[in-house]
Amino acid sequence: MDMHINLSFLKGKGFRVLASNYLGLDGHHPLFQQIDDLLEKTEVTPAVVAEHLMRYEDPHHSLEAIVKFLTQMDAQNQLDLQFTTTTPST
Secondary structure, eight states, X not given: OOOOOOOOOOOHHHHHHHHHHHHOOXXXXXXXXXXXXXXXXXXXXXXXXXXXXXXXXXXXXXXXXXXXXXXXXXXXXXXXXXXXXXXXXX
């Protein structure tokens, strides 16, 4: 039997829960707003972000890596969108 489970994409509030659980950050961090903005533009699951959060022990380094990852995802999405809108349909 083939089953599909639909999971929602991560947004700001959910990211704060992950940051608290994985990094011990319970307040504000200067990168939170930038991460929130990127999460609004990208579709990423909590599991993927959690995987990235666990890569580094230093919370600030982890958040910088998340910003880099989400920025790359956003850039790739923009390229994909640009490609699909400029490719002639047959």
